[in-house]
Amino acid sequence: MSNTDLEIIVEDPTAPEDDSPSVVSTRTIEIIVSLVLLALAVALGFDNWRTGIAWDATGPQPGYFPFYLSVILGGASLYGLIATFFARSGGTDTFVTRAQLRRVALVFVPTALFCLATQFLGIYVASFVLIAGFMRMVGKIALWKSLLTAFVFTAIMFVTFDVAFDVIMPKGPIESALGR
């Protein structure tokens, strides 16, 4: 069949290298997560104990159900912590390599900045900047393509949510200057 000769090829020039060194092992992260969850269980359990975990005339007090859940959460995290400590094998698995971490940061940092920008500039301006900036800086896509894509996408979002469906989005100084 001739139609299978056509191939779709997409390259990924900034892909993480396979031999990149490990930053942190899965074991370390598992221990950290267990500790965080344990602390959370203690904090929530204490708060519920303060709210009341006993019985009164109307039945169980509000803290009753969540208190025992905190106990379960704490117990399971403790078990996880101990199991990870005593596990002999699998301790050296890589959680993330340096190259992978770089790529993840490449999305995560702009996303966090975008959330911050949304708070001050409104969601539409922030998303225009995020899309255009990300395509240009990370994707190395031509500037005009990046700007055009960002503009079209933001405009579609604006028309869909603000105009057609009346869902109010956070807005900033630019929108208010334009009278929206």
Added chain:
Amino acid sequence: MEAFGLLMHGFAVLMTWKIISLMVVGLVLGIFVGVLPGLGGPNGVAILLPLTFTMDPTSAIVMLSCIYWGALFGGAITSILFNIPGEAWSVATTFDGYPMAQQGKAAEALTAAFTSSFIGSLVAVMLITFLAPIISSFALKFGPPEFFAVYLLTFCSFVGLGREAKHKTVISMALGLLIAGIGMDTVSGNLRMTFGSDNLLRGINFLVAVIGLFGISEILLTMEERLALRGHAAKISLRTVLKVWMDLPKYWVTLLRSSVIGCWLGITPGGAIAASFMGYNLAKRFSKDSESFGKGRIEGVFAPETAAHASGTAALLPMLALGIPGSGTAAILLGGLMVWGLNPGPLLFVEHKDFVWGLIASMYLGNVVGLVIVLTTVPIFASILRVPFAAVAPMIVVSCAIGAYAIQNAMFDIWLMLGFGVVGYVFKKIGIPLAPFTLALVLGSRAEDAFRLAMIGSGGSVGVFWSNGLVGTITTLAITLLFWPVIDKVFSGVGRMLKPAAQTS
């Protein structure tokens, strides 16, 4: 045949241009998210849910469920053409689908995948049509203890039957239930676990958490991978379709077996992923020529796809009949129902007949329309993958943020979404399953209410969960499932002792 009449009524509800066009939009969006790496059924539904807030419930659920069907169809495209499973449940499809594409039989493989998906869903929808009304009318007799017992059964079966480490499932579930409890207590009006924060007064919205857990975290995970891909382009001609369809009757055993596996695993929280592997492995085991599997055998495409779709569809049965979702996506749809002011559970069949039968009818119609769409538009969707991820990723981030904000008009929710994104990323990497978390979040407050009402009714005695035959059976079953791994070990241990040692080795 009452169900049949109601189903016809459901079709009548659907036959408006507005709903049909929403259906097509939903399916196209669904295939889109299914094809794109880093987006899947639950993400697609979660991100697009806010769009439907202004619609009436029937249109909204039709569109959302069509996104779900679309995503199920879409996963097969990338598996076969690119050897990249767009969804975890399409992994088994790559085993034989990609070799077929390499041999120049991509069109056959795609047709086989879409057709078997269609058959799988159809079997599951028929099951829903006839079983859901019966189960729900049975469940109308349930009181708080019975409901709590059913919730307990759901949670316990996740722990007992899940493949993940048990304590990780427990962590995921307890955390979900706790987070669901944050904010105002529905019974007493007291504040719980807010630590004096004004933003936590409202509680943590289920959908915000889901958008972060599935949307943002998936982007982070996708970025870690090498995103380069090479694949075959394919066009499906009518001749190929007819040729594959003519061969279908030969494979009826495989199709039937996979449908049954899929339905079973869909209703119990085994899920589409387990179903697709099981369907594939059983087809291989029962085949006379199991060596040829993995080298481009069409049966190897039929088996997993039928099972995955049957399971994905059957997961909606417990959601409709009992208000308990059978999968992560079903949990999100359930969250949607609550946003539209519908109370999921057996009463839905009594109070909102139009809605329920409209939804069931849309499952039939959506799958037929979906099959036509995917068969005719595969080349277009395959070329979507040419769009660089650097353009797709920020758009998904923006959609997630808009979705998270729109739910309660709160900036705090955008930050919460980001936080849940990180949690989802870390949890996925260390193997804490997210499905129990989602389920616990959506069921949390109802499980607690049922528990408290049951306890108030009994004056604080746990004996209420064994107070009659029905509730006692469910509770006992739940506890048996919870300790299933232990029980299983004990039984096989005893069995080994009774048998001569030579047989076991």
